[in-house]
Amino acid sequence: MFTTLVLVTAMLLAQGASPVAPEPILVDHHRGIPLRDGVTVYADVYRPSRSGRFPTIVVRTPYGVQRENVGVHDRMIQLAKLGYAVVNTDVRGRYESEGQWDPFRAEARDGYDVVEWAARQPWSTGKVAMQGGSYLGHVQWATLGEQPPSLVAAFPAVASTNLYANWITQGGAFHLAFNFGWGVVRMPYRIMQPQWYFTGPDAAPELRYEKLLEHLPLQTMDERAFNHPVKHWRDWLAHDSYDAYWKAISDEERFDRVQVPVMTQGGWFDIFLPGTIDGFVGVRTKGATERARSLTRMVIGPWGHGPSRKYGDLDFGADADRALFDYERRWHDFHMKGVKNGVDTDPPVQIFYMGINRWRGEQDWPIPGTQPSKWYLQPGGKLSTTAPAGEGATSYRYDPSDPVPTTGGNNCCGSPTIAGPVDQKPLDGRADIVRFTSDVLTAPVTIAGKVTMDLHATTDGKDTDWMIKLIDVYPDGKAYPMAEGILRARFREGLDKPQLLTPGQPYRYTIDLIGTAVVFQPGHRIRVDITSSNFPQFDRNLNTGDPLATGTRPRVAQQTIHHSAARPSAIVLPVVRGF
Structure with a gap:
């Protein structure tokens, strides 16, 4: 482990507070976090350099915590500047973390262990929240069902809540382009792979996506691309219905175990829109505590997999592009610092109406009176x-x-x-x-x-x-x-x-x-x-x-x-x- 001192030169104005004097930020690199089965995962920890205890945010990612990931690195610095400690960790089997990479399967118990490790550290108040989008949102849902006692709130953006029903398939139809491009091309190993093998100017004609995705049977599409099988790809195809393999890791089977408020955020054109909606409705109707049910929130914009003003062929106007970080900061300040910023009195649902390009607050989903x-x-x-x-x-x-x-x-x-x-x-x-x-x-x-x-x-x-x-x-x-x-x-x-x-x-x-x-x-x-x-x-x-896996005769x-x-x-x- 080694530590970097990041000098903060900007004045910060916290909501409802006076200006905060600039201060240095510490980044502890390669912090080992022991899991219950002996595997160690590794994290970078961002925190204010002054002594004290800070509310702590856990981010777990399969995409690498390294500082070269500029967007993630900058986001962690922003949170540390606001007085949070942030534990940004590679999930099991990815990048620096030990263990075998098998998407989805270990995220529930590993998430519990990381949350409780963070709460025990001398720089933590013992209150922990989670945040992140896509796979980083999925790991939050998995953790929520384990009920870690130190977890206070979660912010899973653009995330699945049922890996079979709203990741691998929709209506039982296999999400071919996404599953293959994510699961086989980019995520088969410890380090994320580039796509230029299949899209670049030098790609072999028979391996370009438009040709490769026509391959049958689907079971051997991985070998067609890489000359060897990818285990999780084969597993997904073999379990082509919502069977015990998928139910064991479905968050929708465990909404009644969620004890803390959840903010779900998504886009009308995102692949994980069903998870955004089902997560909100699931906690609001089945959550284990009144606090979870009453304070869970949902925001949906005219977006794809992240906020933007223009998506597809349509420009939805300047107000459409709302920074995700603004939502995250406000959410954490309320739940972790007790800032009275109106999170508790906001309409539970905030959605963007396309056609008139306007946001509107609603009291529930389905919208009452519809x-x-x-x-x-x-x-x-x-x-x-x-x-x-x-x-x-x-x-x-x-x-x-x-x-x-x-x-x-x-x-x-x-x-x-x-x-x-x-x-x-x-x-x-x-x-x-x-x-x-x-x-x-x-x-x-x-x-x-x-x-x-x-x-x-x-x-x-x-x-x-x-x-x-x-x-x-x-x-x-x-x-x-x-x-x-x-x-x-x-x-x-x-x-x-x-x-x-x-x-x-x-x-x-x-x-x-x-x-x-x-x-x-x-x-x-x-x-x-x-x-x-x-x-x-x-x-x-x-x-x-x-x-699904073996069909060849159209x-x-x-x-x-x-x-x-x-x-x-x-x-x-x-x-x-x-x-």
Whole structure:
């Protein structure tokens, strides 16, 4: 271990406090933290150099705590300058930390051990909070279920709460681009690997992402890329339903053990939006203490995997880009220092309404008073609030060898895909997308909350996918996805209850489009796009019912969407009244 003295030259103004004189900051490098099984993980500890005890923040990362990671390093210095001690540690098996890297599996017990180690240090008050986003948020959820006694609050941003349901899959469909790009390309070993092998100008044609992701079976895609297997990739594919392997590490199974307040933060176009929402709702309704339930908060902006003003093709205005650090600081000051800054009286939900580009505070999620409004699919590609009469059906042909290419939507951080609110024009003319569009709106339609598709459909295969997009069509014809959802048909009874289809039999499906907040303006139209693929964001359903890992035989499927009086299909929009 060695120590660096960082001189602080800026004057700081804490909220509600007088200016603080500049002071040096200490960074203790390579601090060993012993875990219960004898493994040692290593951390950098940032703290004020003056003697004393400080409220302590734990950050656990698989991406390296080294000082070359400038953004993380600067954030830790900022917190130390504000009077916090920060323990920034590599997780087990990554970078300097000992042990075997096996994503997700040890984070609960390791998180408990690191929190309690931090609380015992002579520079700590014994009060500990956690923060960080993405995997750094997941490790917080895992730790929360272990109930470490020194933990006071947590701030998991853009994080999953159910690794099967809102990381590895959505609706049972495998997040191919993300899982492969993250789990095989960048994170197979102790040190994060570059992607230029697969994207750079010198990449072999057969190894470029656009070719590699077409490889079947998925089980050997790792060998195709690296000539050897990646264990966790094989494990994910082998456990292709929500079985005991996934339930053992699902935070949603343990919301009732969360004892402290949690701030969840996310984006309407983030891949982990379901975790952001489910985490808030889970703690608010199932948390183990009144303090946890009453003080848990949620913020969702028009973002992807982090705050920004512009995402996809849309600029949401200057107020959209809110610094995450401002939320973190305010949250920690309230819970760790007792600063009276209004965290306890803030609206529990703060969300950004797209379409009018405005933030608004809400009292809960679902928003109280929201009314479900059914918009029915109609013959001729119409969409209206009137239930269909008589007969009606629309058919298309889905060929896994020619899937619909990913064009916008909720994605992140794996192999390159186009994400966010992106104009759907490149998909115009495809015969394997059916579209249902409303008349031009004469008054605003404001929605905020969970969006679902009540779909009646038939396929001639044993399995298939149903991919749904909710689209805002502008007066100039540009069409931007506001929410999306997918369901692998075999999981229609539940992610832990796979059951193949009887070919040719109509089924009723409920497809979760997660959530959104948007005002569809007068002059716009509301559109629903339905197809059976979204590649490479999701793997291609081969329509055979073969196992995810080993399937190699694509078959063309004939798909029928029903919109008749007997089988009325509708998208259910959560309409906000009195907006």
